[in-house]
Amino acid sequence: xxxxxxxxxxxxxxNPASMIKELLENSLDAGSxxxxxxxxxxxxxxxxxxxxxxxxKEDLLLSVERHATSKISKKDDLYNLYTYGFRGEALSxxxxxxxxxxxxxxxxxxxxxxxxxxxxxxxxxxxxxxxIGTTIEIKDLFFNTPARLKFLRKAATEYGNIKDIIIxxxxxxxxxxxxxxxxxxxxxxxxxxxIENAIVEIFGKNVLKNVKSFDLxxxxxxxxxxxxxxxxxxFVNNRMVKSKIIENAxxxxxxxxxxxxxxxxxxxxLNVDPKEVxxxxxxxxxxxxxxxxxxxxxxVLKKIESTFERDDx
Ligand code: ADP
Ligand code: MG
Numbered sequence: 001x002x003x004x005x006x007x008x009x010x011x012x013x014x015n016p017a018s019m020i021k022e023l024l025e026n027s028l029d030a031g032s033x034x035x036x037x038x039x040x041x042x043x044x045x046x047x048x049x050x051x052x053x054x055x056x057k058e059d060l061l062l063s064v065e066r067h068a069t070s071k072i073s074k075k076d077d078l079y080n081l082y083t084y085g086f087r088g089e090a091l092s093x094x095x096x097x098x099x100x101x102x103x104x105x106x107x108x109x110x111x112x113x114x115x116x117x118x119x120x121x122x123x124x125x126x127x128x129x130x131x132i133g134t135t136i137e138i139k140d141l142f143f144n145t146p147a148r149l150k151f152l153r154k155a156a157t158e159y160g161n162i163k164d165i166i167i168x169x170x171x172x173x174x175x176x177x178x179x180x181x182x183x184x185x186x187x188x189x190x191x192x193x194x195i196e197n198a199i200v201e202i203f204g205k206n207v208l209k210n211v212k213s214f215d216l217x218x219x220x221x222x223x224x225x226x227x228x229x230x231x232x233x234x235f236v237n238n239r240m241v242k243s244k245i246i247e248n249a250x251x252x253x254x255x256x257x258x259x260x261x262x263x264x265x266x267x268x269x270l271n272v273d274p275k276e277v278x279x280x281x282x283x284x285x286x287x288x289x290x291x292x293x294x295x296x297x298x299x300v301l302k303k304i305e306s307t308f309e310r311d312d313x
Contacts, residue, residue, distance in 0.1 A: 013093050015152070016043025016141060017161035022090035023048045023136060024169055028176065030054070030134065033192060036179040042155035043162055044098075044141040051133040055104040057113040061125070064100070064117050066092040096120040097148070098141045104134040119144050155183075163187055167202055168240035171233055171267060174198035199267065207265065214307040216300065217268040219254060233267045236277060241288045246270070249297045253304030268300070 013019045020037065023046065027035045030052025038047040055063060066089055094100065095117045105112030116124040142149040152158065159182050166180045170190045177192035190198045199207060199218065211220030234246050250266050272290065280287040290296045 013090075013097060013141075015161070016046070016158050017165050019043075019090075019094055019138070019141065020046060020048075020162055021165045021169070022094070023138075024166070024178075026090065027052055027134070028169070028173055032133065032176060034177045036181070037166070038181045039159070039162060040183055042152060043158040044139070044152070046138045046141070047135070048137075049133070049135045051131065054106040054112070054132050054134050056106050056109060057125075060102060060104050060113050060115055061122065063091050063102070064095040064115075064120070064122070092120070094138060094141075097145050098143065099139040101137045102134065103128055103130055105130050105132050107132050159183075159187075168233070170198055170202060171195070172235050172238050172240060195267075211265055212307060215303050216270065217266070219250065219264055219266045219268075219304065219308065221264055229263050231263050231265045235267075235269045236272055236288055237274065238269070239286060241279070241286045243288045243290070243296075245290065245293045245297045246300055249300035250304065253301045254308055270296075270300075272296070 027050035032050035032052035103114040112130040174195040
């Protein structure tokens with residue numbers, strides 16, 4: 001495998017969670033209604049099954065080549081918040097550092113195709129019977145990059161990070177049925193029946209107690225009332241982001257004597273002109289700044305104040 005591909009792999013495939021995010025976003029980009037993820041071996045073994053539009057033989061072979069993106073038109077808009085894929089290097093990077101098998105079928109074909117890739121090289125190609133959609137199986141992530149392997153955390157930690165990613169994606173895509181299975185046990189399962197169901201399916205049925213739905217999403221003490229900001233989920237143009245200004249607006253707008261240093265449970269969806277958003281991409285989160293932070297702050301604050309009664313006592 002070329003050095004440049006190995007370097008690229010380090011950037012895209014930082015850890016199992018970041019790899020899984022890329023794979024899931026590919027499935028979502030393919031218009032899937034159902035995505036299922038089976039994870040084992042601390043995130044080194046991953047099977048992802050989707051019912052998206054699939055790939056024909058040519059596209060399947062191409063997909064593991066570097067910069068083979070079918071979404072190239074969006075490439076210049078690097079941090080576009082509307083679409084997931086843009087760089088065409090996720091699959092090739094994953095392929096460079098793992099043992100992959102993939103099968104896929106499109107609706108135009110009667111038969112699907114199956115390939116295996118080892119350390120970036122295609123080792124097998126054959127036709128197979130299968131449904132429309134794509135199945136990707138990754139084994140032994142980082143088998144040929146000992147340094148990276150050494151940095152893997154213990155399974156429980158990797159699984160926690162994976163679960164966080166899936167929760168974010170499931171909330172951002174509440175009309176897609178997403179299942180996460182960790183070591184054979186169902187960890188998350190959404191039905192694809194809307195945001196309210198997704199919240200209950202992810203956090204349990206009590207979470208919506210004391211939570212109100214309003215223009216921007218959901219807000220209240222809930223049962224996730226926490227002393228960290230982890231209970232605040234903000235989505236800008238359907239991507240999970242972190243924004244201090246939005247968090248402040250939530251906290252300021254929803255200040256009650258109940259708070260006592262705790263944070264409410266909030267799920268907010270905002271749509272903003274991508275030109276007005278500056279995204280700082282970290283491995284696990286996107287920190288956003290708005291060109292007019294004050295405007296966003298006031299917008300969120302007003303929405304909250306008009307829904308929730310203030311209690312400053
Ligand atoms: P990108 O998503 O940036 O285009 P990737 O390396 O993630 O690049 O994927 C390469 C290409 O493989 C995609 O552009 C897409 O055409 C194809 N692909 C990957 N995963 C899937 C999938 N689950 N269903 C259909 N096509 C896929
Ligand atoms: Mg992609």
